Amino acid sequence: QTASFIGVATEAVPAKHWEILNRCFEEWHGYRYYVGRGCGLYNQLLPGIFLDQRQILMGISAKNLTSGDIAHAKNISSPVWGWSASSSLPVDISDTIAITFYYKGTGSSNTLQFKLENEDGSVFGKRLYNATNTSEWTPARINYSELEYYWGGGDNLDLKNITRISFAIESGERDGIPVGGGGNGTLSICNTTLINTSEAVGINFYGCWYPERDIGTSLSVSVDPDNKIINIAYDLGKGNKWVLIAKNFRRYDYLGCACLEDQIVTPHASILTLIYFPQEAIENLKKLEEMGARDPILIDEENYSFGFRDAVNWKSGKVSGKYLTLDQAMVFLSIANYLNGTVWRLFMEDSISKKGVSLIEDYQGHVIYFVEGEDWIEQKEGGLDHKPHASNCSCLGKGWGNNCEFAEYSIHFSEDANKVLFKMRYSDKFDANNNANQVFIYLDDELKGELYTEDTGDWDIFKWS
16 A cells, blocks of 8 residues: 555555555455455554554554454454464463364375474474375374474473474485385375364464475475365475475464464554544553563563563463564554544645645545444445445445444545446345344535435435535
């Protein structure tokens, strides 16, 4: 967003560049938002530090993602929320006793090895022989009690501090025992699950799998999140006796795009949302502070208070020892905007910023707002892509039925929309009593009309004149 805005403002790219940014939607816990949950709230809210986006679709998207965050915390019974790019911390799987998965493969008969690594560097594993030459999905269950100590650290497996989980494909011999014939092939691992827990909290098995970097080009990994499958293509014919894919949780790793973990939250995410949910953000920060996220750090036998640390593992209680300049800057600027809009105001004093706003329609105030009551709104044209013509705009969902709160949406429209602003109808699908079917229409914060209707099944058409 910011790159496109500056490009348009400096005339490095035409204004239409802004309009062709990816405007597809994702949905999380019933809330729709523009694609970009990969880096969490940071990705959605950072552009809004410099430009006030509260009344345009980008800001409403960020607000909806925040609502999704809060809903996700309730869904996984987390006492805190705030998922964003941050430092990683070890994960706690001590409430589980085993891991299960399915596997199948092609090529020579090589060994599949499953491994866990502790924070102290100790590695534990188990081998499944001839696993790569299995044409049908084959179930596997590995109890942690079956894992052998391999090397490093101590010889006691600490399930509260897992820093790495990995699958390796081996060939040749290990300790005088043949483990595979080498060659090339493929291996697929499906539906990896932790046993003795309701869900795999803290380990997202369906993303963030990477090949080890020192094995050349003999390995590639792809992940199918919909079908929960990890696909591995390998070549052991180039002097490589083994290949490995791993998911890291080390302290020095960084959780970024597509690598957010349920157990790891970051305080800066809450502060970024102050402009939308001040009460919820402050309550969340107080809980994080109680967990030690704001504790002083000891340096040369002296305590220093630098504010909130970068990350907290709410399940294990571990707190990152890092303070990020990036975090502190976002925190400072977000608080300034929440108090009096200082950063927005200063940014808009710049001639380039003014020009960008004048050239990009989303920032020109040509926006219709409506407030949804306690019923269901359906758009006739369907789809969720933002369009420059009002006849095919769409809404950002806030929640359906009597449990939804009042929500604000924005719709962009243009003069060549045949005077049809939008169409909507109500349904009693979620409200059998046909109550609270009320919509207020605003243009630039001025009330232009309102609608209160029973469920007729017909489309209500709003026209612009």
